[in-house]
Amino acid sequence: MSEHRWTGGNIRKLWPQETDKFRDHLLRLDKDSRRMRFAHGVSDGFIEDYANRMSEMGSIVFGYVVDGEVHAAAELRKLGDSWGQEAEAAFSVEKAHQEKGLGTELMGRVIRAARNRGVQHLYMSCLAENGKMQTIARKHEAELRFEYGEVVGEIVPQDSNYFSILAEAVEDRVGYMMAVLDLQSLASKRARSAA
Secondary structure, three states: OOOOOOOOOEEEEOOHHHHHHHHHHHHHOOHHHHHHHHOOOOOHHHHHHHHHOOOOOOOEEEEEEEOOEEEEEEEEEEOOOOOOOEEEEEEEEOHHHOOOOHHHHHHHHHHHHHHHOOOOEEEEEEEOOOHHHHHHHHHOOOEEEEEOOEEEEEEOOOOOOHHHHHHHHHHHHHHHHHHHHHHHHHHHHHHHHHO
């Protein structure tokens, strides 16, 4: 795991039942962060629809979760109906959590997930002014090119191996337990406030 400066939370996969956490994170993004994430301004309605389709699109979403709330997310989306040669990555980090190494850590998780699914070309596009995302892409040896005011990064993941598959499986198991604990904590808070 890379050196990081984030504390108090954990990075894990979000499960289909956690669409609301992903949605709430995207809704909390300020105007500029939304534009950087989606390459244009988007409404709350657009975000709600986008988040609700997370599992329908077959995306794998990693989130930085603090006290049951997602404050940063990375998506790995297949291009086509099934996992194949190509996939796309997208990232969002709330302002208060930027500059802590979360984007770099999330990118590593997305690359490994792509690798374990046989993806040969992982694409990531961002606005030309999004220097933070370009820096993260370079850390992971992305080849960057400019196209029509956007930067398109391409990362070629290595082939999967026993260790990459095992690491993802172990993190999934721990992540599932963390999700259960988050759910229990939320239920306990609701019960106390109702009493």
